[in-house]
Amino acid sequence: MKVLKFGGTSVGKPERMHSIAQLVTAEGGQKIVVLSALSGTTNALVEIGQSLSEGKKEQAKQLIDKLEAHYRSFCEELVKTDAGRAAAKAIVDEHFEFLNIILKISFNEALNKDILAQGELLSTKLFFAYLREAGISAELLPALDFMSIDEFEEPEIPKIKTKLTTLIDQNKDTQLFITQGYICRNAKGEVDNLKRGGSDYSASLIGAAIQAEEVQIWTDIDGMHNNDPRVVKKTFPIEQLSFDEAAELAYFGAKILHPASIWPAQHFNIPVKLLNTMQPDARGTIITELPNGNGVKAIAAKDGIIAIKIKSSRMLLAYGFLRKIFEVFEKYRTPIDMITTSEVAVSLTIDNPQHLDLILKELQPFGSVELDYQQAIVSIVGNEVAATPSIITKLFASLEEVPLRMISYGGSRHNISILVNAQLKEKTLQLLNKGLFGLE
Secondary structure, eight states: OEEEEEOTTTSSSHHHHHHHHHHHTSSOSOEEEEEOOOTTHHHHHHHHHHHHHTTOHHHHHHHHHHHHHHHHHHHHHHOOSHHHHHHHHHHHHHHHHHHHHGGGSOOOHHHHHHHHHHHHHHHHHHHHHHHHHTTOOOEEEOGGGTOBBOTTSOBOHHHHHHHHHHHHHTTTTOOEEEEESSEEEOTTSOEEEOOTTHHHHHHHHHHHHHTOSEEEEEESSSSOBSSOTTTOSSOOBOSEEEHHHHHHHHHTTOTTSOGGGHHHHHHTTOOEEEEETTSTTSOOEEEESSOSSSSOOEEEEEEEEEEEEEEOTTTTTSTTHHHHHHHHHHHTTOOOOOEEEOSSEEEEEESOOTTHHHHHHHHGGGSEEEEEEEEEEEEEEOTTGGGOHHHHHHHHHHTTTSOOSEEEEEEETTEEEEEEEGGGHHHHHHHHHHHHHOOO
């Protein structure tokens, strides 16, 4: 069985849903199709929730009406028969009735999670309605019936496996299953989600749960590129990556893949393919256990980084000092991206400012604390890059014009990361594209 995930741009227009239907039925074998919300929908739902949280119900109503009009128009092109349009209308009626009802309810975070779930519920139900109109046999598998996270917001793979396998076994003759990405239930049984980009995560978790033959991630670009094509003019798709290389790239900013989506597939050694819905014949990128040779494969950049420097000549060399620093970040569940040390200071970076004030308060007793906002991490990724002197020489020769705030070298054999001011990110990517790949 294969798992095929389609992102928001892949389902964002009626004709693209039509193309997906042809794509998933082009060859035999059982498949689970995982859909994101239509492009723009999640942003609209976030805005609706924000308006409600601020008590701006009239503004929320306007946003709901605008989104509903979009879906009404979408359905006009998606389905053509009377039966198909009746089914699509009933789906849109149901979900926008819910969104209008919440205007009369006190807003809370649990309700907000329900609001955010509407995008995936709408896209999968509408796609399922189109499949029925087209005479394509399929079953709808509600993700809320099997996808779950624990109290620490970690996926419960054994439970997912048991529930999902049971649902599939109840439909043994079915070749095509449709389900939602992103959404799940939490430890309280409430509707929750796997955070932004979570549809990739859903697909990988489903693949792990059913021991899939492969997981396919379909987007609007033909695989993982060697650099950010939105910033750098000349880039090219990478044919093959190892799980370790892909994980580094995803974590450090490659937008095509959700950072968490690698480890479930890696743990169960399930190949992941990155493919282009707009060019289904393109080779894309395959991610497997083994690397495809040594050398630099790609460069990725991660924005929104905050650098924190803790300076204390009195305590730095004291036993347990670093442990105490890390415990502060662990307490507030805030991951550290990079870290460097000297005899008198520790510098580290984070990308989540949610608990920054509390973290700074607890760091104050250790020494003086300095912050640098608006930083960016640029990562050079490839098998054995950190152990290849020629690569290191080229890397730093390429960046003679760029002041580096931090360097992370040696933590991984597959990654060298540098921290630069966010204003220099694009220049850094372009210089590295020229210096490491010979492309301008």
